Amino acid sequence: MAALRTYIIVRTLMTIPIVFTLLTIVFIILRVMPGDPITAMVGMKAPPEYIERLKEEAGLNKPYHVQYMDYILGIIRGDFGRSLIWGKRPVLAEIFDHLPATIELTIFGFIVSIIIGLITGTVAGVKCYTKVDTTLRLYSIIAYALFIPWLGMMFQLIFGVYLKILPIGGRIDPGLTVGWNTVTGLYVLDGIITGRYDIVLNALQHLILPSLTLGIVLSGAYTRLVRANMIDVLSQDFIRAARARGLSELKVLRHALKNAFIPILTMMGLQFAILLTGAVLTETTFSWPGMGTFLLERIKYVDYTTIQGTIVFFAIFVSVVNLVVDILYALIDPRIRY
Amino acid sequence: MAINMKALFIAAVVLIALGVVFFAVSKPPVTSPTPTTTPPTTTPAVSQIVIGVTDKVTDLDPSNAYDFFTWEVLNNVMEGLMRYKPGTTELMYGIAESHEVQEGGKVYVFHLKKDLKFADGTPCTAQDVVRSIKRVMEIQGDPSWLVTEFVEDVVAVDDYTVKFVLKKPVSYFLALLATPPYFPVHPDYKPDEIDSDQTAGGVGPYKIVKWVRDQELVLEANPYYHGEKPKIERVIIRFFKDATTLRLALERGEVDIAWRTLNPADIESLKGNPDLQVIEVPGAAIRYIIINVKMPGTDNKLVRQALAAAIDRADICKRVYLDTWEPLYSLIPKGMWSHKDVFLEKYGEGSNVELAKSLLQQAGYSEDNPLEVELWYTPTHYGDTEKDLAAVLKEQWEATGMIKVTIKSAEWTQYLEFTRKGALQLSLYGWYPDYIDPDDYTTPFLHSAANAWTGSGYANPEVDSLLDEAAVKETIEERTPYYEQVQEILAEEVPITPLIQGKLFVAAKKNVGGIVLDPTMLFRYWLLYWKE
Numbered sequence A: 001m002a003a004l005r006t007y008i009i010v011r012t013l014m015t016i017p018i019v020f021t022l023l024t025i026v027f028i029i030l031r032v033m034p035g036d037p038i039t040a041m042v043g044m045k046a047p048p049e050y051i052e053r054l055k056e057e058a059g060l061n062k063p064y065h066v067q068y069m070d071y072i073l074g075i076i077r078g079d080f081g082r083s084l085i086w087g088k089r090p091v092l093a094e095i096f097d098h099l100p101a102t103i104e105l106t107i108f109g110f111i112v113s114i115i116i117g118l119i120t121g122t123v124a125g126v127k128c129y130t131k132v133d134t135t136l137r138l139y140s141i142i143a144y145a146l147f148i149p150w151l152g153m154m155f156q157l158i159f160g161v162y163l164k165i166l167p168i169g170g171r172i173d174p175g176l177t178v179g180w181n182t183v184t185g186l187y188v189l190d191g192i193i194t195g196r197y198d199i200v201l202n203a204l205q206h207l208i209l210p211s212l213t214l215g216i217v218l219s220g221a222y223t224r225l226v227r228a229n230m231i232d233v234l235s236q237d238f239i240r241a242a243r244a245r246g247l248s249e250l251k252v253l254r255h256a257l258k259n260a261f262i263p264i265l266t267m268m269g270l271q272f273a274i275l276l277t278g279a280v281l282t283e284t285t286f287s288w289p290g291m292g293t294f295l296l297e298r299i300k301y302v303d304y305t306t307i308q309g310t311i312v313f314f315a316i317f318v319s320v321v322n323l324v325v326d327i328l329y330a331l332i333d334p335r336i337r338y
Numbered sequence B: 001m002a003i004n005m006k007a008l009f010i011a012a013v014v015l016i017a018l019g020v021v022f023f024a025v026s027k028p029p030v031t032s033p034t035p036t037t038t039p040p041t042t043t044p045a046v047s048q049i050v051i052g053v054t055d056k057v058t059d060l061d062p063s064n065a066y067d068f069f070t071w072e073v074l075n076n077v078m079e080g081l082m083r084y085k086p087g088t089t090e091l092m093y094g095i096a097e098s099h100e101v102q103e104g105g106k107v108y109v110f111h112l113k114k115d116l117k118f119a120d121g122t123p124c125t126a127q128d129v130v131r132s133i134k135r136v137m138e139i140q141g142d143p144s145w146l147v148t149e150f151v152e153d154v155v156a157v158d159d160y161t162v163k164f165v166l167k168k169p170v171s172y173f174l175a176l177l178a179t180p181p182y183f184p185v186h187p188d189y190k191p192d193e194i195d196s197d198q199t200a201g202g203v204g205p206y207k208i209v210k211w212v213r214d215q216e217l218v219l220e221a222n223p224y225y226h227g228e229k230p231k232i233e234r235v236i237i238r239f240f241k242d243a244t245t246l247r248l249a250l251e252r253g254e255v256d257i258a259w260r261t262l263n264p265a266d267i268e269s270l271k272g273n274p275d276l277q278v279i280e281v282p283g284a285a286i287r288y289i290i291i292n293v294k295m296p297g298t299d300n301k302l303v304r305q306a307l308a309a310a311i312d313r314a315d316i317c318k319r320v321y322l323d324t325w326e327p328l329y330s331l332i333p334k335g336m337w338s339h340k341d342v343f344l345e346k347y348g349e350g351s352n353v354e355l356a357k358s359l360l361q362q363a364g365y366s367e368d369n370p371l372e373v374e375l376w377y378t379p380t381h382y383g384d385t386e387k388d389l390a391a392v393l394k395e396q397w398e399a400t401g402m403i404k405v406t407i408k409s410a411e412w413t414q415y416l417e418f419t420r421k422g423a424l425q426l427s428l429y430g431w432y433p434d435y436i437d438p439d440d441y442t443t444p445f446l447h448s449a450a451n452a453w454t455g456s457g458y459a460n461p462e463v464d465s466l467l468d469e470a471a472v473k474e475t476i477e478e479r480t481p482y483y484e485q486v487q488e489i490l491a492e493e494v495p496i497t498p499l500i501q502g503k504l505f506v507a508a509k510k511n512v513g514g515i516v517l518d519p520t521m522l523f524r525y526w527l528l529y530w531k532e
Helices: A002-032 A037-042 A048-058 A064-076 A091-126 A131-145 A148-162 A187-194 A197-234 A237-244 A249-285 A291-300 A304-332 B002-025 B068-077 B126-139 B142-148 B173-177 B243-252 B264-271 B301-309 B313-321 B342-347 B353-362 B386-398 B412-420 B439-446 B461-472 B476-493
Strands: B048-053 B082-084 B091-093 B096-102 B107-112 B151-158 B161-166 B206-212 B216-221 B234-239 B276-291 B325-327 B371-377 B403-409 B426-431 B496-509
Touching: A002 A064, A002 A304, A037 A048, A037 B412, A064 A304, A091 A131, A091 A197, A091 A249, A091 A291, A091 A304, A131 A197, A148 A197, A148 A249, A148 B243, A187 A197, A197 A249, A237 A249, A249 A291, A249 A304, A291 A304, B048 B243, B068 B206, B068 B216, B082 B173, B091 B096, B126 B142, B126 B151, B126 B161, B243 B264, B243 B496, B264 B276, B264 B496, B276 B301, B301 B342, B301 B353, B301 B371, B301 B476, B301 B496, B313 B325, B313 B386, B313 B496, B342 B476, B371 B386, B386 B403, B386 B426, B412 B426, B439 B461, B439 B476, B461 B476
Parallel strands: B048 B234, B371 B403, B371 B426
Antiparallel strands: B082 B091, B096 B107, B107 B161, B151 B161, B206 B216, B216 B234, B276 B426, B276 B496, B325 B496
């Protein structure tokens, strides 16, 4: 366990230069991009002296190296700064306003992708080189190549407009949360905590189409990976031995899956970052009020501090998830040591 | 093994399918014309209308809010001394009951209605009006110029009397008073800083009961409102990220009204839906081309006139906007007093190629020596159609055979910077009014002391003097001839070419009544009702 602790500390320290590099790149890109947040916000009617005053107040007239140092020092102090537009709210408050929606969508999208990926991958692996396998491999390629907004719109049309059985956008029915205060911001969880099962049900209904969209697109990669690993594991000696000893196929499969799972776990960690990216497109399609749509909007307004803060936050978030995945390795496979 | 795997797969598929069906069938009925669709256990059933928009509420503080949709919301939860009569551009009293103009238009004294209250029952007096306006002056947010440019001082004479001392007489001061920076706000608003998320509101027909940024805004009737009580108890604004989802939500019944802004193609399609109504009225938004009068080529008046003559506005409306905009032949929009179709009178309807050619020849150009111009647009700020607008203009101008157009684009912020520096020769722009008055459609574009932002370099002392005169005359009858003359000069000198005027579209369920739109572009939620 001491080795694991050292590993966690080293991995955590390694996150710092990653975030620092990312922050520097984002800082440079934003300054190289044409325009500035003040001009974007006040529009064409504002007099030049007013724009200058706002730039001065926001510190945008300082030399770039001074702005950079100010920002880095702020981050070290845990101060992500304030947005440069609309009321100049603290960036962290903006992030925490939008993060729960993305987390909720990501979790459900993740679950859907894992379920579909594991089932299709296992079936394809077991039935390798048959028609079923070919069909599922074809599915994985199509799913991987699907464009999220297109798939989302198809779902909206079929389930929302033609069949009218599922909502096509938003997190919850309008007006349902009046007089109700969230606890974590995750509606399903909060509904359970506060005993508002109408909210739980309604939130789940709203989650179906976006998480299916996200989950299906991301399941393609799992299908292929699970299939390849299953084929590999199923041909190994210990599986033959297990079968020779008369173990039921289900038990054999369980052993095989457990062994095939380690590379899949790595994939899960990597997919999490892709999930967040996918969530941006899914959020836009389903009017989901999460981080993706928020970040896109702020990029449009060149809101330096918010963009920088959000990206740093994401970087830390993804690093932590990957770290957790690495730790899970050790727990799943005792052979792995750090 | 084969059987087991098959069973496992089938079981999983069935489970997922069952899950979907379970949630689907357990979905409460879709929003119906009658009250609340899904009454939450903790709130009573109330009459409710859901409005979907792709806009956003930027800032609930009138000292800093400066966009149309936020102003619309503020107009529903606050009220100023003056307001517009719904369906018209006529001004009427809001929280004032009378007023006097003194000292030749330099002093305005307003008498407030008695027993005005904020939505929580706190009394609203003249002191609150003064506090709110001074707060705007002190905070100096984006729209503060609507106060600071005109008001020298504002004082509460007593609990029910507010006195404004202006820097100089301003004939459209009453129109300014109908803008949010002049609205009284609840004492809960921070006194000396922007309070963007404050929901205490003002003395309007509705109060804010819930606001989840970018998700929903829930309004309920203000029990203390001094005017007629809203017919709908609760109005919910749902924020959508794109117009297509908004359209689908309307078709599915998730929203009762789809408001700003549907795509032109969606509007056309929704018109054919028998369960919906699509309402269309002229809007106050205009589009135009700023022409740089200092740049070689367009510094020649004949060239500018030729460019104006070759434009076919109806063709633009049809091809680019599917007739969701209409031709505009002056900077002052149709429907507003003093509007004159000056470009129509001078250059005719459609593309007047012969006139354009003749003017270009007089300017020294020919088919062998064509005029070369740069037309700039910004790709996203005015929507996806901007590129098409530039392409159609290029086609129309090049149809003369004597003009060669190069199309260029820049992102919005860069576009603004280029414009201010006077670096663009021809640039496409749009205008939403701050106050509904011809002054707001002329002075910012043509007065040399106010048009630096256009980068056109246009200055004409005669126009300056006409606009200054028009601003101090008191009646519409007195002011009209001045604006008519300014429009005549505009058509002659063409520092700006008007192109098109927007229409407003609302798509709603058939049984939604009380949708009243007008060029102020403000949707009054308190007039809405469900038809029997």
